[in-house]
Amino acid sequence: MDIFKHKVSRRAALAGGVALTAAGFSTAKVLELSADPTGEKDCAPLISPGTGESAGIEFGALPPSAADLDWAQQAGFISDASCLNRTPVYGIVRIQSEEDVRQALLFARQQGLKIAPAGVRHSMGGQAFAPNALILDMRSFNRIELDEPNKLITVQSGATWHEIQNLLHPRYAVKAMQSTDIFTVGGSIAVNAHGMDHQVGAIAQTIRSMRVMMADGSVRTLSRTADPELFRLVVGGYGLFGIILDAVLEVTENVIYQTGRRVVSYEDFPALFRDELAANKKLGLMYGHLSTAPQSLLRELLLYTYEEQDVPDAVIPPLGEVSSVKLRRFVLNFSKTGSLPMRLKWFAEKNIEPRLESCSVTRNQAMKDGEGCLVSRNEPMHDSVPYLRNNLRGETDILHEYFIPRANFVAFVDGLRQIVQEEKVNLLNASVRVVHQEDNFLNYAPVDVFSVVLYINQITDSAGDEKMRRVTGQLIDLTIQMGGRFFLPYQLHYTAEQLEQSYPEIRVFFAAKQQYDPELRLTNTFYEKYAPSFASA
Numbered sequence: 001m002d003i004f005k006h007k008v009s010r011r012a013a014l015a016g017g018v019a020l021t022a023a024g025f026s027t028a029k030v031l032e033l034s035a036d037p038t039g040e041k042d043c044a045p046l047i048s049p050g051t052g053e054s055a056g057i058e059f060g061a062l063p064p065s066a067a068d069l070d071w072a073q074q075a076g077f078i079s080d081a082s083c084l085n086r087t088p089v090y091g092i093v094r095i096q097s098e099e100d101v102r103q104a105l106l107f108a109r110q111q112g113l114k115i116a117p118a119g120v121r122h123s124m125g126g127q128a129f130a131p132n133a134l135i136l137d138m139r140s141f142n143r144i145e146l147d148e149p150n151k152l153i154t155v156q157s158g159a160t161w162h163e164i165q166n167l168l169h170p171r172y173a174v175k176a177m178q179s180t181d182i183f184t185v186g187g188s189i190a191v192n193a194h195g196m197d198h199q200v201g202a203i204a205q206t207i208r209s210m211r212v213m214m215a216d217g218s219v220r221t222l223s224r225t226a227d228p229e230l231f232r233l234v235v236g237g238y239g240l241f242g243i244i245l246d247a248v249l250e251v252t253e254n255v256i257y258q259t260g261r262r263v264v265s266y267e268d269f270p271a272l273f274r275d276e277l278a279a280n281k282k283l284g285l286m287y288g289h290l291s292t293a294p295q296s297l298l299r300e301l302l303l304y305t306y307e308e309q310d311v312p313d314a315v316i317p318p319l320g321e322v323s324s325v326k327l328r329r330f331v332l333n334f335s336k337t338g339s340l341p342m343r344l345k346w347f348a349e350k351n352i353e354p355r356l357e358s359c360s361v362t363r364n365q366a367m368k369d370g371e372g373c374l375v376s377r378n379e380p381m382h383d384s385v386p387y388l389r390n391n392l393r394g395e396t397d398i399l400h401e402y403f404i405p406r407a408n409f410v411a412f413v414d415g416l417r418q419i420v421q422e423e424k425v426n427l428l429n430a431s432v433r434v435v436h437q438e439d440n441f442l443n444y445a446p447v448d449v450f451s452v453v454l455y456i457n458q459i460t461d462s463a464g465d466e467k468m469r470r471v472t473g474q475l476i477d478l479t480i481q482m483g484g485r486f487f488l489p490y491q492l493h494y495t496a497e498q499l500e501q502s503y504p505e506i507r508v509f510f511a512a513k514q515q516y517d518p519e520l521r522l523t524n525t526f527y528e529k530y531a532p533s534f535a536s537a
């Protein structure tokens with residue numbers, strides 16, 4: 001997601017503060033909407049049916065072989081970035097080595113437990129855990145080695161893009177990743193993540209090889225040529241075929257971009273892309289934001305471009321963390337409160353932010369006239385989105401993503417607008433990305449598409465949940481009608497029929513899982529919910 005991707009200077013914070021004071025907005029409200037989170041958000045009691053009880057294991061009452069594992073938690077609950085999926089687990093073990101993974105698998109087999117690998121749990125439908133399963137917390141399994149001459153990294157699957165960028169900067173940059181840097185490599189391969197670099201494509205395109213531990217403890221090395229069938233299943237396979245241990249990924253130069261932005265009509269975007277943008281091979285990163293303001297809802301599109309420049313004397317500063325976190329968080333949360341604040345957010349994005357943009361790259365010589373704003377590739381990709389986390393009770397923000405064949409983009413956006421208006425959806429952000437055809441097995445883009453990423457505010461009571469379920473169902477039906485597919489790391493508010501209509505290969509996917517993991521040791525909430533509908537008679 002590309003919310004507030006562009007960096008804003010300190011002057012922006014000041015200007016925002018002055019504007020709010022002038023508007024007489026109460027200080028208490030400002031503090032509430034901008035407050036840092038006090039911990040992981042938990043929106044219980046909305047617990048999936050049948051998962052309301054803890055696994056009932058007493059701390060310290062585990063079998064002796066449990067002593068070989070590094071327990072982060074025994075029994076208790078786990079949830080994910082949606083805050084809506086509180087689920088009881090057998091326990092969570094910290095993984096620091098390949099041997100830790102093997103021991104955890106052995107323990108699970110001995111105890112007859114299911115097992116699930118988890119990254120930073122930013123999937124939003126329990127894809128990184130399952131009721132009463134043993135969870136592998138992969139985050140400490142994060143060694144990274146750079147092979148500079150070949151522009152490759154060998155990275156353990158718990159490393160995050162943020163950690164990788166800190167190692168690569170200033171010379172190199174990640175080639176394919178999400179639009180923010182918080183995710184683990186394992187979690188990213190398991191969904192075949194994609195981001196702002198449409199030329200490269202999704203992460204699958206940058207994997208030279210990867211090592212995967214199967215449920216029986218054996219290790220296989222996969223690539224497009226070695227074990228290609230399993231490679232295609234593991235990429236976008238949601239951890240159901242094996243635990244990804246490490247991967248060899250291509251990296252690229254940390255080139256300099258000139259930033260650009262322009263407002264276009266959503267109706268003109270497909271032709272603009274076809275006739276102008278697609279041919280420009282210097283366009284390294286690109287995405288659009290559709291208006292979420294009532295007067296131009298999903299009609300105006302603010303297009304952000306990053307065009308490569310040859311700047312031999314560029315001075316690239318160290319990578320910094322995102323600035324003005326409280327201001328960004330406030331603007332987002334304020335926009336949830338009504339149509340005027342939403343108009344202000346869109347106005348600010350179009351008219352104020354361009355003047356306040358931080359252009360971090362300078363030159364040894366004086367800048368040329370009209371040279372514009374220069375940044376290095378790592379900068380827009382080094383965003384840990386701390387402003388998306390908040391301390392607000394009784395609400396949460398949920399992602400959706402729909403992949404639409406390019407010829408149907410305009411019709412899809414028209415249908416989307418109708419649903420948003422009729423259902424009074426509190427739509428906070430709507431991004432557009434260019435996604436090329438992919439070739440993994442459970443594939444969200446079997447043809448070239450544009451993707452539409454939605455960030456929607458949800459009230460966390462049962463009415464809010466029911467509304468999100470209804471809206472998701474409608475958006476998925478619209479997507480299917482347009483010949484598109486929906487992204488699977490999000491809420492499980494769809495039927496088995498919708499899943500099969502969107503992914504006709506799902507039946508074969510689940511059958512292949514059974515073949516590679518006959519004891520069905522590896523699991524997650526998605527598998528537990530949908531696989532039974534596709535079990536062969």
Ligand SMILES: Cc1cc2nc3c(=O)[nH]c(=O)nc-3n(C[C@H](O)[C@H](O)[C@H](O)COP(=O)(O)OP(=O)(O)OC[C@H]3O[C@@H](n4cnc5c(N)ncnc54)[C@H](O)[C@@H]3O)c2cc1C
Nearest residue numbers: 001119120121122123178179184186187190193194239244
């Ligand atoms: C704010 C936000 C922004 C997002 N932006 C984007 C975006 O720009 N582009 C995009 O493509 N997606 C995006 N996503 C979705 C995101 O890419 C996925 O949810 C991704 O899986 C998150 O990585 P993670 O480390 O949190 O994985 P988790 O949520 O922890 O796990 C996801 C899946 O990966 C499996 N898994 C984790 N580690 C391993 C391993 N070592 N071996 C095998 N399987 C494993 C888990 O079992 C689970 O099925 C976004 C999500 C959020 C919440």
